[in-house]
Amino acid sequence: xxxxxxxxxxxxxxxxxxxxxxxxxxxxxxxxxxxxxxxxxxxxxxxxxxxxxxxxxxxxxxxxxxxxxxxxxxxxxxxxxxxxxxxxxxxxxxxxxxxxxxxxxxxxxxxxxxxxxxxxxxxxxxxxxxxxxxxxxxxxxxxxxxxxxxxxxxxxxxxxxxxxxxxxxxxxxxxxxxxxxxxxxxxxxxxxxxxxxxxxxxxxxxxxxxxxxxxxxxxxxxxxxxxxxxxxxxxxxxxxxxxxxxxxxxxxxxxxxxxxxxxxxxxxxxxxxxxxxxxxxxxxxxxxxxxxxxxxxxxxxxxxxxxxxxxxxxxxxxxxxxxxxxxxxxxxxxxxxxxxxxxxxxxxxxxxxxxxxxxxxxxxxxxxxxxxxxxxxxxxxxxxxxxxxxxxxxxxxxxxxxxxxxxxxxxxxxxxxxxxxxxxxxxxxxxxxxxxxxxxxxxxxxxxxxxxxxxxxxxxxxxxxxxxxxxxxxxxxxxxxxxxxxxxxxxxxxxxxxxxxxxxxxxxxxxxxxxxxxxxxxxxxxxxxxxxxxxxxxxxxxxxxxxxxxxxxxxxxxxxxxxxxxxxxxxxxxxxxxxxxxxxxxxxxxxxxxxxxxxxxxxxxxxxxxxxxxxxxxxxxxxxxxxxxxxx
Amino acid sequence: xxxxxxxxxxxxxxxxxxxxxxxxxxxxxxxxxxxxxxxxxxxxxxxxxxxxxxxxxxxxxxxxxxxxxxxxxxxxxxxxxxxxxxxxxxxxxxxxxxxxxxxxxxxxxxxxxxxxxxxxxxxxxxxxxxxxxxxxxxxxxxxxxxxxxxxxxxxxxxxxxxxxxxxxxxxxxxxxxxxxxxxxxxxxxxxxxxxxxxxxxxxxxxxxxxxxxxxxxxxxxxxxxxxxxxxxxxxxxxxxxxxxxxxxxxxxxxxxxxxxxxxxxx
Numbered sequence: 074x075x076x077x078x079x080x081x082x083x084x085x086x087x088x089x090x091x092x093x094x095x096x097x098x099x100x101x102x103x104x105x106x107x108x109x110x111x112x113x114x115x116x117x118x119x120x121x122x123x124x125x126x127x128x129x130x131x132x133x134x135x136x137x138x139x140x141x142x143x144x145x146x147x148x149x150x151x152x153x154x155x156x157x158x159x160x161x162x163x164x165x166x167x168x169x170x171x172x173x174x175x176x177x178x179x180x181x182x183x184x185x186x187x188x189x190x191x192x193x194x195x196x197x198x199x200x201x202x203x204x205x206x207x208x209x210x211x212x213x214x215x216x217x218x219x220x221x222x223x224x225x226x227x228x229x230x231x232x233x234x235x236x237x238x239x240x241x242x243x244x245x246x247x248x249x250x251x252x253x254x255x256x257x258x259x260x261x262x263x264x265x266x267x268x269x270x271x272x273x274x275x276x277x278x279x280x281x282x283x284x285x286x287x288x289x290x291x292x293x294x295x296x297x298x299x300x301x302x303x304x305x306x307x308x309x310x311x312x313x314x315x316x317x318x319x320x321x322x323x324x325x326x327x328x329x330x331x332x333x334x335x336x337x338x339x340x341x342x343x344x345x346x347x348x349x350x351x352x353x354x355x356x357x358x359x360x361x362x363x364x365x366x367x368x369x370x371x372x373x374x375x376x377x378x379x380x381x382x383x384x385x386x387x388x389x390x391x392x393x394x395x396x397x398x399x400x401x402x403x404x405x406x407x408x409x410x411x412x413x414x415x416x417x418x419x420x421x422x423x424x425x426x427x428x429x430x431x432x433x434x435x436x437x438x439x440x441x442x443x444x445x446x447x448x449x450x451x452x453x454x455x456x457x458x459x460x461x462x463x464x465x466x467x468x469x470x471x472x473x474x475x476x477x478x479x480x481x482x483x484x485x486x487x488x489x490x491x492x493x494x495x496x497x498x499x500x501x502x503x504x505x506x507x508x509x510x511x512x513x514x515x516x517x518x519x520x521x522x523x524x525x526x527x528x529x530x531x532x533x534x535x536x537x538x539x540x541x542x543x544x545x546x547x548x549x550x551x552x553x554x555x556x557x558x559x560x561x562x563x564x565x566x567x568x569x570x571x572x573x574x575x576x577x578x579x580x581x582x583x584x585x586x587x588x589x590x591x592x593x594x595x596x597x598x599x600x601x602x603x604x605x606x607x608x609x610x611x612x613x614x615x616x617x618x619x620x621x622x623x624x625x626x627x628x629x630x631x632x633x634x635x636x637x638x639x640x641x642x643x644x645x646x647x648x649x650x651x652x653x654x655x656x657x658x659x660x661x662x663x664x665x666x667x668x669x670x671x672x673x674x675x676x677x678x679x680x681x682x683x684x685x686x687x688x689x690x691x692x693x694x695x696x697x698x699x700x701x702x703x704x705x
Numbered sequence: 706x707x708x709x710x711x712x713x714x715x716x717x718x719x720x721x722x723x724x725x726x727x728x729x730x731x732x733x734x735x736x737x738x739x740x741x742x743x744x745x746x747x748x749x750x751x752x753x754x755x756x757x758x759x760x761x762x763x764x765x766x767x768x769x770x771x772x773x774x775x776x777x778x779x780x781x782x783x784x785x786x787x788x789x790x791x792x793x794x795x796x797x798x799x800x801x802x803x804x805x806x807x808x809x810x811x812x813x814x815x816x817x818x819x820x821x822x823x824x825x826x827x828x829x830x831x832x833x834x835x836x837x838x839x840x841x842x843x844x845x846x847x848x849x850x851x852x853x854x855x856x857x858x859x860x861x862x863x864x865x866x867x868x869x870x871x872x873x874x875x876x877x878x879x880x881x882x883x884x885x886x887x888x889x890x891x892x893x894x895x896x897x898x899x900x901x902x903x904x905x906x907x908x909x910x911x912x913x914x915x916x917x918x919x920x921x922x923x924x925x926x927x928x929x930x931x932x933x934x935x936x937x938x939x940x941x942x943x944x945x946x947x948x949x950x951x952x953x954x955x956x957x958x959x960x961x962x963x964x965x966x967x968x969x970x971x
Contacts (some may be wrong), residue, residue, distance in 0.1 A: 086708050158836060158888065167886075179863035183845075186865030215865075307718070308725045312754045321718050350753040363710075364717035366752060376726060399862055415868050476868040483870055578755050683842065 087158060090292060091185045091217070093208035094194035097200075099225040101136030101581075103167060103194060103263040106158070107284065108138055110270040113159035122197035135264065154680065161270075163289045168523075171348065178207075178448050179378040180403045185212055188221035190291040192284070193244070197224050197260070203246045203435060210434045210450065213251050214399055214488065216470050218619040220248070221257045221287040223697030228262040232275040240363040252439055257287040262511075297361035300416040301386035303472045304333070304465070305417040306379045310366070315350050317366040318375055320418065323471035327367070328358035335373070337460040346670055374513030376695050378419030380462045380472065383468050388462050389492040390473060393426065396475075398445065398453050402484030405444040406453065406477075411665055413478040414455065414486075417471070422459060422665070426454040453487070459619060463492045515595030519553050520691040523592035525585075525617045526599040527682070529610060529663060531655045532641055533633035535680070536601035537670040539626060542681040543599050547688060555591055557584060557600040572652055581609040586617035592620040597692055605654045607661045622691060624684065625666040630655045667691070709895050713746065716883045718752035718867065719846055723828065723881045726871035729752055730757040730881075732830040733817070733971060736771045737918045738903055742892050743832040745901050746781070758785040759831065760820055765795060766920035768891070775905040789820030791875040801922040805963065809923075814969045819880065828879035831971050837887045840966050845870075846885055852876040856967050880971075890941050897934045908932050 092100045108114050117140065124432070126133040148247045152163040152617035170186035175371055183189065191212050195201050201209075222244055247449040248255060259268055260329045267273030270285045278646050282290060282484045302325030310317040323330050327333070327344060334341045343626070347356040348366040359365045366700060369375075380388055406425060414423040430439040466473030466488035477485040516522050529538040540556040547554045567583055570576040581604055586596040604610050633655065634642040652658045668687045670680040720863040723730060730731050732755070734740045734749065747755050747773075761775060779786040791799070794811040801808045822827060835842045855880040873879065877907045884892070896903065913926040931937040 086711060157842060180861070183863050183865050256820060306723045310751065312756065315752070317752060319721055321714065348752055350749050362714055364714040364721070476866065476867055478872065479872075481872045481874055482870065486865060695840070 077194050077347055078612050085165055086293065086664050087165040088190065088288075088291060089167045089169060089188045089376065090190045090288065091169045091188035091212075092191075092192045092193065092194060092290070093181060093212065095199070095204040095208075097197065098194045098196040098199070098202075098205070099263045100194050101138075101190070101263070102134065102227065102268070102409055103223065103284070105135030105138035106266055106269050107168070107264045108157065108159050109135070110593060111159050111161055111285065156221050161285045161289055166288065178211075181208065182211065182215065182399065184403065185217060186215045186486070188217050188223075188431060190288075191217050191553055192221055192223050192224050192287075194223045195240060197225050197228050197240050197245060198226055199606070200240045201247065201630045205244070205646045206247055207208050207448070209248060209253065210251055210432075210437075214397055214450065215486075216466070216474075216488070218253070219291050220255045221259065221284075221291075222248075222255045223284060224258060224260045225263050227260045227267065227273075227276065228265055232260070232262075232267075232273070233339070234276075234278045236277075246439075254624070255300055255331070256290060257282050258415065259284055259287055265467055271554045272542065280388075297469075297471070298326050299322040300331075300361070300469060302327055302379040303388065303469060304388045305472070306335075306375055306377050306381070307418050308377055309375060315348065315367060315368055316372065318381075319364075319366045320381075322359055323417070324361050324362050324469055326358060327365075327381075328359040332384070333369075335375055335379045335389060336385050336462040337379070340375070341374045341384070342371040342373050344368075345370045357600050372513075374516055376512075378417070378462075380417065380419075388464050388469075389494055390462055391492050392458070392460065393454060394458050394461060394463060395429070395452065395454050395490050395491050397450070397490060398485055398487035399450045399476075400445045400485045402445060402447060402479055402482065403447075404479070404484075405446045406451075406485065408443040413480060414457065414461075414475050416461060416475040417464065419455040419462065420612035421456040421459050423457045423477075426456045428453050439694055449668045452490075455487075458614070461492075463489050465491050466490060512593065512595065519598065522551055522691075523595045523596050523618045523620060523693060524622060524688075525588045525592050525613075526597065526615055526622050526624055526688060527588075527610070527617070528599065528624050528626050529600050529603070529604045529666075530661055531628065531633045532653075533568055533636045533638060534626040534628040535670075535677060536603075536626045538677060539672075539681055539684055540599045540601040542677070544683065544686050547597065553596040553686075555596055555598055557588060557598060557602075559602045562587075578606075578609050580611065582612055582616065585613035588613075589616055589618075589620060589644060597688065603654050603660070605658065610663065622668070622687075622689070623663050623666040624668045624670065626680075627662070627669050627671045629672040647693070709891065709898060712884075712887055712891055713895070715748040716743075716746045717885060719869075719881065719883045720830075722867075722869055722871075723830070723883075724751070724756065724846070725826040726869075727879065727881075729825055729827040729857065729915050730830070731821075731824070731826045731828075732757060732759050733832070733899075734759045734775070734784075734786075735832070735918070735971070736761065736763050736767075736775050736834075736904060738833040738896060738907060739834065739884060739887075739892055741901055742887075744784075746883060746900060747830075749780075755758075757780065757786055757830075758787050758824070758960055760817075760826075761786065762790050762813055762820060763788050763790045764816065764817040765790065766800070766812070766922055766923070768906060768918070768921045770904055770906055771918060778902060778949070785965065787820065789823070791816040793818060798847050800955060801920070805923055808920075810968060811967060812920075813971075814965070817971070818969060828881055830881050830882055830907065832885055833882055833971060834887050834889070835885050835951055841885075841943055844882055844885055846881045847871065848882065849873055850878045850880060850969065853969070855969055857882060858967065890938065893938050893941060895933060899939065907937065 078375055092104060094100050110589050122137045123133045169188055224237055224240055235258045260276055261268040261284060268283045270281060270283060303323045303415055305319055305320050305323060307599060308321055329344050329347060331344050332341055345368045347359055351357050378439055379671040382388055408425050408428055411422055414421045426443060428442050428451055431442050432439050432450045464472040473489045475487055476483050537558050538581045543555050544556040562584055567580050572578050584600060584602060587602055591598045637643060644650050645656040654660050670683055672680050746881060761768060791812050799808055799811045806966045833841050843858050844866045850856055908914055908927050909932045914929045914931060915926045931942060
């Protein structure tokens, strides 16, 4: 070990390490001891804690150093990930103490995901237990490849070499099966400080590294600069005359003059400048890990979630991905359910298409099923309506991983396996004449995106009123907007259609096609059609694609029938109108609309204001500045 | 990439995530070195701009130089400064003689809650660091607070791969911690590298200087000869005592600081 000066040591990057293992196997004790034995504790800390223990009438434990919270001392278990720093003679470290209690898996993941290397602590008297295996498996899934095993409490087995080999054999076999090769298997006694920094005189038979030496043998992470460029857009700023595309370079590098290609969509532009504040001289290049801002030579439309790359090494664009997933949600992950997928800076609605394998971490066996339970792991297929821009985790980990959100909560994490570009459906091969005027140019000129606000709800729920109100409201603000109303369309474009289920479906398809033409031309279209079935609206969504926003005008039947402005309910009840939605035909409410407006509960004005605010956030603000999501 | 640049890049990333994902943002500015570094990082993240208001809770017990510095820098950096106070408690004669914890809770924590509530902020940046104290070590970067601004450290959201929790039930407010991963020495080295302005109280006067700044009655200067940033860095490299050692409110009882924080203290 070459000692280096404290000055250069302190400016070195701290290697983040995580310590995992089963509850009570001695992780916190090991950390307390490491801090003490490397001389990294503030003066008087140990004395103060010994004194505090004496006052409380309990024996001093080294884990008190980490378990700084009152609650933890009372309960005797670590609750949350704590980050503390220490240094050996060669390198500074930030050490993340991960709790072993099963319920606290989310904290363990929080800690382990940011680590470059891990120590797996196993109690020699118990061997590798369920959580030891689960943690080892998660390390693998989180991409932590450098692992050293620490076999603790050797003093409890009289430092017996045979027992050490027995326990070591068990865990090594398991690790080998999941593809992890530990760099060392160190026998220690954390409580007595044996083989932490100082060698243990009771274990002369052990010639491998101490814990400190094993740590110093871990390698710092490789720079991602040599990999293909991935620059996910975090935001677009217009604080002044500059239009700055901000983000962090996740891999590769970029330089002024480079041509970038943005996914999805494939728009290209050249880097004009790399912007910064309070730096001497202009930046001309930047590399992986740097948070930068660039300006482009063309005003192409770019938003948060797009990824810039080079033409020769682009990420995969797809709608379906197969992932390895760990699940933290209270409710199980279930086939058919939808979640938000946060992929870099992008967010997508995804549906679970299949659970291909649920993995038993105990013996690594797999079985099929339709769900992954809390704290479980599995292989799952996810489908997204919008285009996902991804990489294989094995090649580019930063753009090959994502988290899942259910409601307000982060419920899982996943890594992407060998993504493939979609096979396009047949009609995509019809080559339409390409417009030279792009949607981006239109949106920059209009100050908003094109879009379809598809209002659905019972007759009398207030769809037309809202549509006309929004048209007036946004027109006033200079928005290109047009309302499409059911009655009007049926008198013109669709005069040949009746009210049979087939004709109703065709009615919806045509309206959706017309709405799409308007939206492509840069307009906001607000449609007012009962569109009672999910199947019909699914067609409309399919036609509308990314333009489509489903808005449920959700007044109950009683209210709508009470209003009966056109006297239709009266006629339907009298049997004069067959197949009348709500009376003699069902209305299938949307399961996951983008917005719900309850006109029974709230005034027409309040609902109109909500609708206008939604249009503002979804279609107008993204052009003016990076999209924002409210803390609801 | 060196350590300071890596820290800076991560802080900028956090600022930009918060600014994109959250509405009604503001930044807490204590006038201390950490919040000056935080402010500086915001200007880096937003290319010279500070695109949200800056909040200062005035306890009226602050050291006068701090207020002078605040007003001078706010003008120079064109900050949208909002100053708040707990007027009712001040009028009722609140002060450290009523108990340090009581005073801190009333004038700082409650003053802050009122300031945030009155202005309808849903998220505030705070310049705390993990290495300051055991309780702060447990913090998340995006840290939710309940309706009463309380911190439930037992049940915090998972936070990994730089994917921060940005959706919350109504009534939740958020603390965002852009320099959580920095150390005291990182802060000083960055101040040196960037030449960030500081209030003079950090530098020695008659053999004493402040290592951590708070209210006059509860903040004691330490013995030191350090009169420049370089000398402070050298002093800290030798030191093994904790930064908040001069802060009297932490010492009322063993868990005083933890209780302050669970109740909504920074």
